Amino acid sequence: MDRLTQLQDAIDKLALLFVSSLDHLTKNAPLVPLNQNIPVVNTDSAQELALDISRQAKELETLIDNLPGISQTPEDQTRDLELLGQQNAQATEDYEAAVSEAKILLQEVTLALRDIAEDQSHS
Amino acid sequence: MEEASAQQQGAAFPAPPYYFQRYTQENINLLEKANADPENAEITKSLEALPFPILALEPPPPVKKGAYWMFGRAWPVQDSLATLEEQGIEQLYPKGSIDRVKELKKLNHSAVFNFLELVHTLSTSPGEFATKVDQIRVIFINMHHIINEYRPHQARETLKLMMEDQLNRKKNETAALRKTCADLRKQLATLQALKQERLQPPGLDNDVEMSAPASSQSHISSSTTAISTTTASSSTASGVGTKPPRRLSGSEDKRKSIVDSTPLDPIAIKNAETLARMMDLCDDIE
Numbered sequence: 001m002d003r004l005t006q007l008q009d010a011i012d013k014l015a016l017l018f019v020s021s022l023d024h025l026t027k028n029a030p031l032v033p034l035n036q037n038i039p040v041v042n043t044d045s046a047q048e049l050a051l052d053i054s055r056q057a058k059e060l061e062t063l064i065d066n067l068p069g070i071s072q073t074p075e076d077q078t079r080d081l082e083l084l085g086q087q088n089a090q091a092t093e094d095y096e097a098a099v100s101e102a103k104i105l106l107q108e109v110t111l112a113l114r115d116i117a118e119d120q121s122h123s
Numbered sequence: 124m125e126e127a128s129a130q131q132q133g134a135a136f137p138a139p140p141y142y143f144q145r146y147t148q149e150n151i152n153l154l155e156k157a158n159a160d161p162e163n164a165e166i167t168k169s170l171e172a173l174p175f176p177i178l179a180l181e182p183p184p185p186v187k188k189g190a191y192w193m194f195g196r197a198w199p200v201q202d203s204l205a206t207l208e209e210q211g212i213e214q215l216y217p218k219g220s221i222d223r224v225k226e227l228k229k230l231n232h233s234a235v236f237n238f239l240e241l242v243h244t245l246s247t248s249p250g251e252f253a254t255k256v257d258q259i260r261v262i263f264i265n266m267h268h269i270i271n272e273y274r275p276h277q278a279r280e281t282l283k284l285m286m287e288d289q290l291n292r293k294k295n296e297t298a299a300l301r302k303t304c305a306d307l308r309k310q311l312a313t314l315q316a317l318k319q320e321r322l323q324p325p326g327l328d329n330d331v332e333m334s335a336p337a338s339s340q341s342h343i344s345s346s347t348t349a350i351s352t353t354t355a356s357s358s359t360a361s362g363v364g365t366k367p368p369r370r371l372s373g374s375e376d377k378r379k380s381i382v383d384s385t386p387l388d389p390i391a392i393k394n395a396e397t398l399a400r401m402m403d404l405c406d407d408i409e
Contacts, residue, residue, distance in 0.1 A: 002272055002277070004273055004274065004277060007270055008135045008267060008270055011263060011266050011267060011270075014235075015259075015263055018141060018238050018241075018259070022241075022242070022245070052327075053235065053238070054235070056324055057231060057232075057234075059234050060231050061228055061231055063144065064224055064228055064231065065224065067223065067224055067227075067273075070273065070276050072276075074155060074275070074276070074279070077276070077279040077280070077283065078279070080283055081279065081282060081283055081286065084283060084286040084287060084290065085286065087290055088286060088290050088293070091293040091294055091297070092293060094293075094294075094297050095293050095300075097298045098300040098301055098304070099300065101300075101301075101304055102300050102303070102304050105304050105307055105308065105311075108311060109307060109311060112311060112314055115318075121318045
């Protein structure tokens with residue numbers, strides 16, 4: 001998959017992590033002890049969520065570093081494309097010439113083979 | 124007509140537009156005559172009799188400027204990326220040419236930092252979340268916009284790669300064709316030379332044939348079947364249908380007493396193979 005799409009997907013994933021971490025915190029809020037004698041198991045979800053977000057941000061940074069630079073201007077590119085188009089047209093002409101030659105040769109060969117077959121049937 | 128179109132909008136297979144009835148043979152002939160000879164009086168008279176302009180029978184010219192509608196959406200004719208100001212979003216990175224990598228990294232950090240501030244505001248005064256959320260939204264839109272500016276460049280690069288690929292493929296195919304043609308010409312040349320020789324010494328071939336009937340029989344059967352199948356296919360391609368049965372029966376009967384085809388057979392086998400390859404190439408061409 002190309003790098004630009006990967007980068008954009010990573011950005012979207014970061015946004016998703018923001019939303020889902022807030023959601024998780026509100027829905028599965030850590031428990032508050034009602035009575036001091038009854039201990040409460042506190043799952044450390046906040047730490048995990050923070051870790052996820054920072055990990056995703058780091059990945060994003062790595063992807064940004066691997067971005068390919070824009071080396072050619074659009075005019076350069078259009079020039080290259082025109083040149084390639086001309087070369088392509090030329091190559092098509094050559095190809096069609098070769099095809100017509102091949103068809104002529106095919107007819108000659110067919111005639112030759114027919115001669116062989118006639119000889120065989122006559123002998 | 125209005126009711127019909129209202130019903131069709133819900134139908135699974137809508138009817139063709141009502142002007143298909145205009146395409147009668149007479150109208151088409153009239154269109155051709157009008158295009159060829161625009162000043163003729165009787166043609167213009169019959170044109171005016173039609174309830175629609177005659178040029179409506181030809182396809183409409185392509186849209187040159189503005190926007191066009193396709194599948195319910197408006198597409199601009201010049202496909203360009205809208206700048207942020209046009210979309211109404213504040214542009215957080217400087218205008219003009221920028222170092223994309225640095226700006227993206229800055230935006231990345233500020234996104235995470237803003238999220239932290241959001242969490243703080245939610246814990247202190249949850250009612251005021253709107254500004255922070257909006258700021259985070261603007262940051263993300265800016266990041267996506269920077270990346271979208273790469274896209275036209277990427278599209279042109281992809282086009283260039285595809286064209287180079289096509290060019291190489293064409294060149295390779297041309298070279299392969301020419302090589303096979305050259306090979307075949309050589310085969311034909313040897314065959315012609317052999318044909319000249321054959322006309323001189325027919326006596327020799329008898330001894331050759333009697334001494335090695337076993338080995339040559341396999342050659343002969345393979346070569347005759349190869350020749351008959353290939354020539355059958357080529358001759359049916361060229362329209363001669365009656366030859367194949369006669370050739371097959373003739374070759375089977377004469378298998379034991381073939382005189383002058385024995386020296387031809389190894390050449391003929393090779394010839395048949397090259398012919399098969401040539402025919403494959405020609406099929407690809409077609």
